Amino acid sequence: MTVTDLVPYDDALAAYDPVMGLEVHVELGTKTKMFCGCSTELGADANSQTCPTCLGLPGSLPVVNAVGVESAVKIGLALHCEIAEWCRFARKNYFYPDMPKNFQTSQYDEPIAFDGYLDVQLEDGEVFRVEIERAHMEEDTGKSTHVGGATGRIHGASHSLLDYNRAGIPLIEIVTKPIEGAGERAPEVAKAYVAELRELIKALGVSEARMEMGQMRCDVNLSLRPKGRQEFGTRSETKNVNSLRSVERAARFEIQRHAAVLSSGGTIVQETRHFHEEDGSTTAGRIKDNAEDYRYFPEPDLVPVAPPREWVEELRSTLPELPRVRRNRLREEWGVSEHDMQSILNAGAIGPIVATIEAGADAAAARKWWMGELARNANETGRPLEGLPITPAQVARVAELVKGGDLNDKLARQVIEGVLAGEGDPDTVVEKRGLKVVSDEGALTTAVEEAIAGNPAIADKIRGGKVAAAGALVGAVMKATRGQADAARVKELILAQLGVEG
Amino acid sequence: MPGITREEVAHLARLARLELKAEELEHFAGQLDDILGAVARVSEVAGQDVPPTSHPLPMTNVMRADEVRPSLTPEQALSGAPAQEQQRFKVPQILGED
Amino acid sequence: MSDSIIKLTAAETAAKIASGELTAVEVTEAHLARIEAVDEKVHAFLHVDREGALAQARAVDAKRAAGEKLGPLAGVPLALKDIFTTEGIPTTVGSKILEGWIPPYDATVTKRLKDADVVILGKTNMDEFAMGSSTENSAYGPTGNPWDLTRIPGGSGGGSSAALAAFEAPLAIGTDTGGSIRQPAAVTGTVGVKPTYGGVSRYGMVAFSSSLDQGGPCARTVLDAALLHEAIAGHDPLDSTSIDAPVPPVVEAARNGSVAGMRVGVVKQFRGEGYQAGVVQRFDESVELLRKLGATVVELDCPSFDLALSAYYLIAPSECSSNLARFDAMRYGLRVGDDGTRSAEEVTAITREEGFGDEVKRRVILGTYALSSGYYDAYYGSAQKVRTLITRDFERAFEEVDVIVSPTTPTTAFPIGERADDPMAMYLADLCTIPTNLAGNAAMSLPCGLAPEDGLPVGLQIIAPAMKDDRLYKVGAAVEAAFVEQWGHPLLEEAPSL
Numbered sequence A: 001m002t003v004t005d006l007v008p009y010d011d012a013l014a015a016y017d018p019v020m021g022l023e024v025h026v027e028l029g030t031k032t033k034m035f036c037g038c039s040t041e042l043g044a045d046a047n048s049q050t051c052p053t054c055l056g057l058p059g060s061l062p063v064v065n066a067v068g069v070e071s072a073v074k075i076g077l078a079l080h081c082e083i084a085e086w087c088r089f090a091r092k093n094y095f096y097p098d099m100p101k102n103f104q105t106s107q108y109d110e111p112i113a114f115d116g117y118l119d120v121q122l123e124d125g126e127v128f129r130v131e132i133e134r135a136h137m138e139e140d141t142g143k144s145t146h147v148g149g150a151t152g153r154i155h156g157a158s159h160s161l162l163d164y165n166r167a168g169i170p171l172i173e174i175v176t177k178p179i180e181g182a183g184e185r186a187p188e189v190a191k192a193y194v195a196e197l198r199e200l201i202k203a204l205g206v207s208e209a210r211m212e213m214g215q216m217r218c219d220v221n222l223s224l225r226p227k228g229r230q231e232f233g234t235r236s237e238t239k240n241v242n243s244l245r246s247v248e249r250a251a252r253f254e255i256q257r258h259a260a261v262l263s264s265g266g267t268i269v270q271e272t273r274h275f276h277e278e279d280g281s282t283t284a285g286r287i288k289d290n291a292e293d294y295r296y297f298p299e300p301d302l303v304p305v306a307p308p309r310e311w312v313e314e315l316r317s318t319l320p321e322l323p324r325v326r327r328n329r330l331r332e333e334w335g336v337s338e339h340d341m342q343s344i345l346n347a348g349a350i351g352p353i354v355a356t357i358e359a360g361a362d363a364a365a366a367r368k369w370w371m372g373e374l375a376r377n378a379n380e381t382g383r384p385l386e387g388l389p390i391t392p393a394q395v396a397r398v399a400e401l402v403k404g405g406d407l408n409d410k411l412a413r414q415v416i417e418g419v420l421a422g423e424g425d426p427d428t429v430v431e432k433r434g435l436k437v438v439s440d441e442g443a444l445t446t447a448v449e450e451a452i453a454g455n456p457a458i459a460d461k462i463r464g465g466k467v468a469a470a471g472a473l474v475g476a477v478m479k480a481t482r483g484q485a486d487a488a489r490v491k492e493l494i495l496a497q498l499g500v501e502g
Numbered sequence B: 001m002p003g004i005t006r007e008e009v010a011h012l013a014r015l016a017r018l019e020l021k022a023e024e025l026e027h028f029a030g031q032l033d034d035i036l037g038a039v040a041r042v043s044e045v046a047g048q049d050v051p052p053t054s055h056p057l058p059m060t061n062v063m064r065a066d067e068v069r070p071s072l073t074p075e076q077a078l079s080g081a082p083a084q085e086q087q088r089f090k091v092p093q094i095l096g097e098d
Numbered sequence C: 001m002s003d004s005i006i007k008l009t010a011a012e013t014a015a016k017i018a019s020g021e022l023t024a025v026e027v028t029e030a031h032l033a034r035i036e037a038v039d040e041k042v043h044a045f046l047h048v049d050r051e052g053a054l055a056q057a058r059a060v061d062a063k064r065a066a067g068e069k070l071g072p073l074a075g076v077p078l079a080l081k082d083i084f085t086t087e088g089i090p091t092t093v094g095s096k097i098l099e100g101w102i103p104p105y106d107a108t109v110t111k112r113l114k115d116a117d118v119v120i121l122g123k124t125n126m127d128e129f130a131m132g133s134s135t136e137n138s139a140y141g142p143t144g145n146p147w148d149l150t151r152i153p154g155g156s157g158g159g160s161s162a163a164l165a166a167f168e169a170p171l172a173i174g175t176d177t178g179g180s181i182r183q184p185a186a187v188t189g190t191v192g193v194k195p196t197y198g199g200v201s202r203y204g205m206v207a208f209s210s211s212l213d214q215g216g217p218c219a220r221t222v223l224d225a226a227l228l229h230e231a232i233a234g235h236d237p238l239d240s241t242s243i244d245a246p247v248p249p250v251v252e253a254a255r256n257g258s259v260a261g262m263r264v265g266v267v268k269q270f271r272g273e274g275y276q277a278g279v280v281q282r283f284d285e286s287v288e289l290l291r292k293l294g295a296t297v298v299e300l301d302c303p304s305f306d307l308a309l310s311a312y313y314l315i316a317p318s319e320c321s322s323n324l325a326r327f328d329a330m331r332y333g334l335r336v337g338d339d340g341t342r343s344a345e346e347v348t349a350i351t352r353e354e355g356f357g358d359e360v361k362r363r364v365i366l367g368t369y370a371l372s373s374g375y376y377d378a379y380y381g382s383a384q385k386v387r388t389l390i391t392r393d394f395e396r397a398f399e400e401v402d403v404i405v406s407p408t409t410p411t412t413a414f415p416i417g418e419r420a421d422d423p424m425a426m427y428l429a430d431l432c433t434i435p436t437n438l439a440g441n442a443a444m445s446l447p448c449g450l451a452p453e454d455g456l457p458v459g460l461q462i463i464a465p466a467m468k469d470d471r472l473y474k475v476g477a478a479v480e481a482a483f484v485e486q487w488g489h490p491l492l493e494e495a496p497s498l
């Protein structure tokens, strides 16, 4: 499958109507695993956080983590779902070496939460309702490293090494109903949905939902049907799409690919596909044939979960302000447009901005730095904003220095660059790099006089009324002061020296 | 009740990861047929209105506090491993995915 | 001397150790010597932990010397079914697939035995993964019935029952999924109890069929079984299906055996075709005895019991097909065919083919079938509905009676090899025991005499409602006392010497 086979996006949408289904797995931030007391702390030595239960040793048994259930109910409530009065875990049977018991303890036809929705706001402010089919509890698998292949990929590997520290970490799988009617905006809806869900999960405090760390993973199911048709087409399932941008790209790519296959008279194969970050393409994985028979049955080692109604109501009453509500409040407080707010959300900047404001900065400054310099850096280095080595307090300090006239924007950028480079906190960077605005009028006046003397022709032009020419002299002064002067003040001084009204 | 075929046994053996020999397929097909023939009547007697019992005792909501308990040491965890490398379980190449 | 030690009951042994008449080391050595002498013939043990047992015995003696109070079974030797994990001691579940596996953890039952200062002599033989009624399905060869070594000792816990009957240990632990404690007890003339499901922790007990499996005590007397029951039972937070309630007062009941004023049920479905005449005769005499002892006997009709065997042979294989999936050659146990060219998938399939015996494969395939899409409702789903019907039959019955009695098994011990390739015939051995597993209530088997036609032991089964395990002991102790008085000695005295 090469990119040249794709149908142009607009052509695809002219002929077909996309239907999407999104399955998101969220790793909960519990202290212990779903069915055993092993720690979930990241970064531990291989196989140091395992026990008979999560290794699937003979004789071991699971016991449900109460916080896992509570988190599932909270997520369900926040998604406006009904909470089951009685539900069971089920075993999903299939063999895979990263799964210690060769069945996943999951839920099947009795999910703990079902029939909800999540309203997502698109960049232009339009609100799109995504219906939620279900949210259920399950467990993660271990991690395999493939050895001997050229690229560390499974293909061509001679053997694999397994670390079961991740096996058994609680997951909540959230499945949407088929998303219809999004049309050309389907990829945007997909991205906005995942972004909104991530915000929601974080607001609930049940997970940090960091996609880049695999704490939140999305499978994109997509099918096309000819415009005007009711029945769904055959779908493909693009697995483990691990960033917001990728969710959008994967949906877009699959729309174009499906359209190419369908319009050339071909048929879509029901299969899983893998997304490639490098070029935004997907390639075929496993074909989902009938051999896939998970033989679900109620997990006999666990008793049913029957969340008492009073408890559910108690949890409902303690739900935090939901992200979209909060965002609308913040939007008004910050005085930004819907569109800007959406960009802030997509950049993952709401948290950092709020924290920066809490650390003393004003809203405009906090927004400016996180959405400007820092967003750029995050983009270039492929890190999330919250993963940058700078704290909201440090950003607030930079804003404070600017406000007090100690830094101008250009210097402030250098300070931020220094902090990101690990040179210390803002004051240290200012100190070490000597980055103070030159506010000594005497020194500035000397620099201005030198600039006028060195550029007599330009000075004459200015005297003759061409005030715009002052820019060149300002540049010269800034160069002489290594940028540490306040450009506006320099211009004032030049005009004053030359006796021209600004 | 349709008889269980050799092919069906082969399919089930694949699902159950059993590399059955040809004569075993034959042998089991016959035996499974007998057994299924004998047990199939459960479906005739069990009516729609009877709820299934998955757990013998009516218990619900058995949970544990989210508190860390000691894990095994990696040495203990790997003590039964047929092969290991870099403190990990070493397994033959994995097919199927990717 | 040593012969007199091995014939003692557990209660007597503990008392003699507590009083200083015997040391735990002497007792342990006597049993190790007995094992040495007879186990080559009986083959009750898969692994004898001589050093561990002696160390444990020495610890008990040291405790006593230090003036510490000893528990009611301190220093008493025990044979542990090889289905419970034992840290540092091999655990095979009678399967080649786990040959050489040394668990890094103790089952809760193992831990409680150690805490009670019981001396674990070793691990006993069993049908592979507890699937069978004869112990012929062990990957390590069959166990002989001490009454006649050419006959089966019952199964799956044939090693445990044979160890008791051969005086290799006064106590043993078994597990009962469809009768694997009671049927071996019946055919070896010993006592075996399947406690209420959830009464004894399943943590560390290698799962065969999770919703049916239950560990329990095996002994030569009802009181000994009660003492062991009390030592291993009780809530375990590591087992979600463990009952969080006090253990029924089993020891007290065993010390105060009585059936006076009790209503005893006889279920009409537990007799008829396939029941050996001598078994029926001994059972009828037992019912007569109960009447004489003051019980009222009530005839009961439990129509769904006729479907119990069918439901069982769908539910147990279904759960086992999933429980046994973990034996995949990746993390522990046997690995076959890893030649550097084969995939993990192939190595798993080859290993399972080599590592599992016929009966295990048969049930795994049957269970895979019963759970697969398109068949689930007709098979697994219907079987679970039958389970509900059986539970309702029991509920109705227990409105009328305090306990139900039946033969434990339709026939006495059959010859080794007789039913080996006839699964359906083999499955009939559990006809009377299975309903209890499906409903989750408690049951006991105890000897009620020898069948006249073959001189082999016959078992009487007593069934009680869930969490009324004490009733088994109350009735069992009364019946036992009456029979011993009638016979003039315990039944095992009539067993041939080995």
Ligand SMILES: [Mg+2]
Pocket: A106, A138, A173
């Ligand atoms: Mg899932």
Ligand SMILES: [Zn+2]
Pocket: A033, A036, A037, A038, A049, A050, A051, A052, A053, A054, A055, A168
């Ligand atoms: Zn664990």
